[in-house]
Amino acid sequence: MKSKTWINRQKNDHYVKKAKQLGYVNRAAFKLEEIEQKYRIIENSRNILELGSSPGGWTQAIINFNSNINITCFDLLDMKIKNEKIIFYKEDFLKYDFKNLYKKFDLILSDVAPNTTGHQSTDHLKISQLIFEIINLLDDVLIYKGSFIFKIWKGQEEREIIQKLKKLFKNIDYFKPKSSRQESSEIFIVAREYKLNEE
Numbered sequence: 001m002k003s004k005t006w007i008n009r010q011k012n013d014h015y016v017k018k019a020k021q022l023g024y025v026n027r028a029a030f031k032l033e034e035i036e037q038k039y040r041i042i043e044n045s046r047n048i049l050e051l052g053s054s055p056g057g058w059t060q061a062i063i064n065f066n067s068n069i070n071i072t073c074f075d076l077l078d079m080k081i082k083n084e085k086i087i088f089y090k091e092d093f094l095k096y097d098f099k100n101l102y103k104k105f106d107l108i109l110s111d112v113a114p115n116t117t118g119h120q121s122t123d124h125l126k127i128s129q130l131i132f133e134i135i136n137l138l139d140d141v142l143i144y145k146g147s148f149i150f151k152i153w154k155g156q157e158e159r160e161i162i163q164k165l166k167k168l169f170k171n172i173d174y175f176k177p178k179s180s181r182q183e184s185s186e187i188f189i190v191a192r193e194y195k196l197n198e199e
């Protein structure tokens with residue numbers, strides 16, 4: 001059950017109200033919108049792999065930015081939206097063999113989040129583990145010069161993650177959208193120009 005504090009916060013949240021008005025399934029869509037307004041990566045993409053896609057706020061934002069796009073989504077839970085541009089796999093991405101897709105993507109998005117414990121450093125370790133797993137997948141799924149955008153909760157593993165990314169990408173930026181709650185330790189990392197998989 002959701003706590004009273006959570007319910008009150010949702011009621012008063014400007015982005016929750018705006019999401020309702022615009023028909024978005026959640027406020028998460030605005031975070032991706034802000035990232036896109038700054039980096040303009042989605043508008044130049046054709047094939048996107050979205051990990052942790054449900055209920056589909058980011059997916060809605062992607063389609064709004066670029067209607068000429070294919071999105072391959074993975075989540076343990078169902079999506080609340082359907083669209084001809086979306087192929088949805090209700091799967092644990094950790095168990096999936098991405099070679100089966102016979103396809104590479106120009107953008108990998110991850111809003112994957114583990115179940116939280118409320119203990120900040122434990123949660124940070126859990127999400128970091130998922131990010132390390134995705135980094136290990138990149139060679140199978142990302143094209144040369146492609147991008148990887150993901151969420152992380154700040155903490156000690158960030159350094160190692162950034163070190164790994166520096167070997168794989170030309171540009172790495174941190175981004176904290178205005179629509180991300182200030183009290184939240186979440187931050188987005190935008191890694192551009194994948195150096196591997198050159199033809």
Ligand SMILES: C[S@@+](CC[C@H](N)C(=O)[O-])C[C@H]1O[C@@H](n2cnc3c(N)ncnc32)[C@H](O)[C@@H]1O
Pocket residue numbers: 025026028029051052053054055056057058059074075076077091092093094111112113114115
């Ligand atoms: C913050 S939500 C994503 C919200 C989504 N980006 C949106 O805009 O609607 C995080 C999601 O990660 C998913 N997730 C966590 N671990 C996963 C895994 N191993 N494989 C697939 N999905 C996973 C959860 O089920 C959850 O739906």
